[in-house]
Amino acid sequence: MGKKKAARSVPAQIVIGSAAELGFMLALTAVMAALTLGGAIGQGSIRTAALCANALAAFLGSLLAAKGFSQRRLPMTLLSVGGYLLLLLLGNLLFVGAAPTDGLAVCLPPIGAAILAALLVSRKPKTRRRR
Numbered sequence: 001m002g003k004k005k006a007a008r009s010v011p012a013q014i015v016i017g018s019a020a021e022l023g024f025m026l027a028l029t030a031v032m033a034a035l036t037l038g039g040a041i042g043q044g045s046i047r048t049a050a051l052c053a054n055a056l057a058a059f060l061g062s063l064l065a066a067k068g069f070s071q072r073r074l075p076m077t078l079l080s081v082g083g084y085l086l087l088l089l090l091g092n093l094l095f096v097g098a099a100p101t102d103g104l105a106v107c108l109p110p111i112g113a114a115i116l117a118a119l120l121v122s123r124k125p126k127t128r129r130r131r
Contacts, residue, residue, distance in 0.1 A: 085107055
């Protein structure tokens, strides 16, 4: 028999999810920058690539966060994405000096990705029928 993992507190798991989302966003942004410098992504497509990286980072981080919750996965992953989006906004205000003008385009894909991740993780496994 193996030991059971100690359950993390809800705020700690939300912080872990938000940090994972930021880490994935940093990695995807680095890949996107390399692809742009290599010529694979045109300068006109940078915004679209950034929005796709934003949604993918939120999906991967939400998957990680949802795995840590046994109950109420959807609200907890939405809180995790909310923390991620808040940190993105604060970083934008700090480094760019202005809030994004297209807030819905930045916020809606990560929220949808979090909902999808929570639904994928909360799926019950199929049970085998006994003959």
